[in-house]
Amino acid sequence: MRVLAARTADTVTFHAVELFKQATALQRRGIDIISLGVGEPDFTAAPQVIQAMQLAAQSGKSGYSPPAGLPELREAIAEFYTKQLGAKVDPHRVIVTSGASGALLLAAMALVNPGDEVLMPDPCYPPNRNFVGAAGGTTKLIPTTIANRFQLSDTDIEQHWGPATRGVLIASPSNPTGTSIPREALARLIKQVHARNGFVMMDEIYLSLSYDGVRQSALALDDNLIILNSFSKYFNMTGWRLGWMIVPTHMVEPIEKMAASLAICAPTLAQHGAIACFDPEALAIFEQRREAFRQRRDYLVPALKALNIDVPVTPDGAFYVYGDISAHSPDSSAFSAALLNGARVAAVAGLDFGPAHAANTMRFAYTTGLERLQEAIHRLKVFLG
Known part of the structure; x- marks a missing residue:
């Protein structure tokens, strides 16, 4: 063997x-x-979502979808960002994936070369390091502080950015801390990374489960970000394995090609159900x-x-x-x-x-x-x- x-x-x-x-x-x-x-x-899952999935199955809509996802779902996600999360998004930039894990894998494969380093906060969600590793990269965990709400800061970027560093992956709100990066601090961090020609992967899986203040996507601060999100948490669809990413326009075609090769498409019946997530009820x-x-x-x-x-x-x-x-x-x-x-x-x-x-x-x-x-x-x- x-x-x-x-x-x-x-x-x-x-x-x-x-x-x-x-x-x-x-x-x-x-x-x-x-x-x-x-x-x-x-x-x-909400009753409307289950009913939509059942109807799609009964109607024979269980074949492959386009690699980037059903157009109706991409449009619904973009509209959700515009109406609920304070950021205008072109549906063309939305890629539907097999969970946020699928989105993170595609992002890592598109952005990380062997030997590249990605900065992450300590603490952070442990599997994130595995996706960077799958692309041949390494992760540098940066200890965080209570003063910074267990999140990275622009000062951390200045101090820890090295010759092999290519970008940063952060989550706001975070798993395991449940804390978010204040808007002004996030803007400073993004500016520091982009000044070094690096990428920012922003995990917004828990953004809609924010309790204090305005729920606003990081895209409202800067359009040149890679956003990762999921139907698992706010939409209560963990086992449906459905997520999405929002990428800059120049990344759409390469991501679509990789998505077609790695997964063909996200689960189609789950996509049909997910469209109903955005119904007012x-x-x-x-x-x-x-x-x-x-x-x-x-x-x-x-x-x-x-x-x-x-x-x-x-x-x-x-x-x-x-x-x-x-x-x-x-x-x-x-x-x-x-x-x-x-x-x-x-x-x-x-x-x-x-x-x-x-x-x-x-x-x-x-x-x-x-x-x-x-x-x-x-x-x-x-x-x-």
């Missing part, structure tokens, strides 16, 4: 997978586990769910603080709280295991998101109902004494 390619060993492991395996094993034994670990909404449902997430955040943050789990930066988006557990343990991985086995609560240790804050942080996801969150806090209170 042939030896496996070196990239299989270089792939960043998501340690939370082992936590979820252990939690599942306990649940199979009849033990009730409250998961604050999974970054997946507890809501499912469906958008009203998503907004009600966003409000439910806001209420959960407003409960969980002070509840964790009352348990001496500090939340140094209040999250303004996504559905995560990034907590400091150093008052209870010097080892977040051991503390995560203790919570699972002692309190029957699953939460993710900071190790997954980068080494800078790994030992003393954990990610708590409020992707379960308010009553279950309250029960989780009760269990933690009893466990921690």
Whole structure:
């Protein structure tokens, strides 16, 4: 048997997978586990979306779509940006992909050459590094600070940009912190990167799940960005595997060619369903769910603080709280295991998101109902004494 390619060993492991395996094993034994670990909404696709997909299937619309996606869906996404996210977008620049992961893979393949370096914040979503690696590049994780809301700054770009650096990948709001980059700070960061002829890949997967202030795409600041987004989080369609990217005009044709070669197209039935996401009735449902997430955040943050789990930066988006557990343990991985086995609560240790804050942080996801969150806090209170 042939030896496996070196990239299989270089792939960043998501340690939370082992936590979820252990939690599942306990649940199979009849033990009730409250998961604050999974970054997946507890809501499912809106009824309008399901009905649209069913109608498409019944009508035989299950063949390949164009590689860039159904024109009607691209137009709907562009209109959503114009009306909801404060940025005028030409539908031609929208590429529909197999999840945001598909968008990130295409972006990395289009922009990163072997040996190139991409800057990312520490902490950040771990699989992002794997997409850069798949293109032959490397990732440089830059430790972030509470003062900068666990986000990169223009000063970070100045200090860490090297001869091999080609660009930056940032998320706002972020996984795992739930924090956004203030508008003025983001503008300064983009300016620094573009002054070095670099690219900015902007993960806006959680942008529509922002709770404080105006929801506005980074495209409102600068048109020369690569935007990554998804139907998974705000639109509650995780298993449908559908996302999109918005790219500068000169990148459209190369991205389309790669999309046709790598995936042919995103799932067509999912695309037909997704068009219904932008119906007013469906958008009203998503907004009600966003409000439910806001209420959960407003409960969980002070509840964790009352348990001496500090939340140094209040999250303004996504559905995560990034907590400091150093008052209870010097080892977040051991503390995560203790919570699972002692309190029957699953939460993710900071190790997954980068080494800078790994030992003393954990990610708590409020992707379960308010009553279950309250029960989780009760269990933690009893466990921690």
